[in-house]
Amino acid sequence: xxxxxxxxxxxxxxxxxxxxxxxxxxxxxxxxxxxxxxxxxxxxxxxxxxxxxxxxxxxxxxxxxxxxxxxxxxxxxxxxxxxxxxxxxxxxxxxxxxxxxxxxxxxxxxxxxxx
Amino acid sequence: xxxxxxxxxxxxxxxxxxxxxxxxxxxxxxxxxxxxxxxxxxxxxxxxxxxxxxxxxxxxxxxxxxxxxxxxxxxxxxxxxxxxxxxxxxxxxxxxxxxxxxxxxxxxx
Numbered sequence: 001x002x003x004x005x006x007x008x009x010x011x012x013x014x015x016x017x018x019x020x021x022x023x024x025x026x027x028x029x030x031x032x033x034x035x036x037x038x039x040x041x042x043x044x045x046x047x048x049x050x051x052x053x054x055x056x057x058x059x060x061x062x063x064x065x066x067x068x069x070x071x072x073x074x075x076x077x078x079x080x081x082x083x084x085x086x087x088x089x090x091x092x093x094x095x096x097x098x099x100x101x102x103x104x105x106x107x108x109x110x111x112x113x114x115x
Numbered sequence: 116x117x118x119x120x121x122x123x124x125x126x127x128x129x130x131x132x133x134x135x136x137x138x139x140x141x142x143x144x145x146x147x148x149x150x151x152x153x154x155x156x157x158x159x160x161x162x163x164x165x166x167x168x169x170x171x172x173x174x175x176x177x178x179x180x181x182x183x184x185x186x187x188x189x190x191x192x193x194x195x196x197x198x199x200x201x202x203x204x205x206x207x208x209x210x211x212x213x214x215x216x217x218x219x220x221x222x223x224x
Binding site: 041044 | 211
């Protein structure tokens with residue numbers, strides 16, 4: 001059973017399109033995240049939800065909108081895709097709490113290519 | 116300035132060698148620290164948490180130096196399978212995890 005699963009694994013789309021990436025975790029974690037990993041391999045947090053409530057919203061264009069229908073799901077919708085959005089997007093989840101020693105569990109990533 | 120900085124490498128070492136990576140973090144309020152391993156085109160996976168007293172897991176030893184704001188990872192008796200990118204993480208402010216850009220390790224036969 002996959003702990004954090006995200007779909008699709010690959011996404012190739014044209015500039016200007018709108019697309020969604022879905023994420024689900026079956027670990028019973030309270031907190032879920034979206035991270036973006038660019039071509040330089042730098043992982044940067046975008047959003048974090050705790051029990052369906054948005055708790056972290058980094059400086060991300062408002063073309064990106066997360067949605068958490070329940071604490072096991074966190075989806076990412078992207079409007080008007082741009083070339084610079086090409087990256088690998090990772091979903092992750094954690095138990096929660098700043099002293100959490102368990103860290104994150106990541107999904108396998110969605111490789112988005114905007115052409 | 117980046118929250119977490121690492122030497123990108125690559126570190127090219129022969130099998131059996133001992134190799135050490137350091138990383139520095141800028142926010143003194145950071146509370147939790149981790150090392151993650153990321154294989155090519157895969158997701159990061161937790162290697163180990165880093166405790167104030169230092170901790171060891173088999174061939175891997177992690178240390179934290181709060182005064183100088185750095186953490187380290189020591190790998191003894193390197194295996195070919197240790198080849199990967201090692202990501203340093205500092206966390207604070209309710210699950211706000213900051214990742215370094217990673218240090219690439221190549222273990223050669």
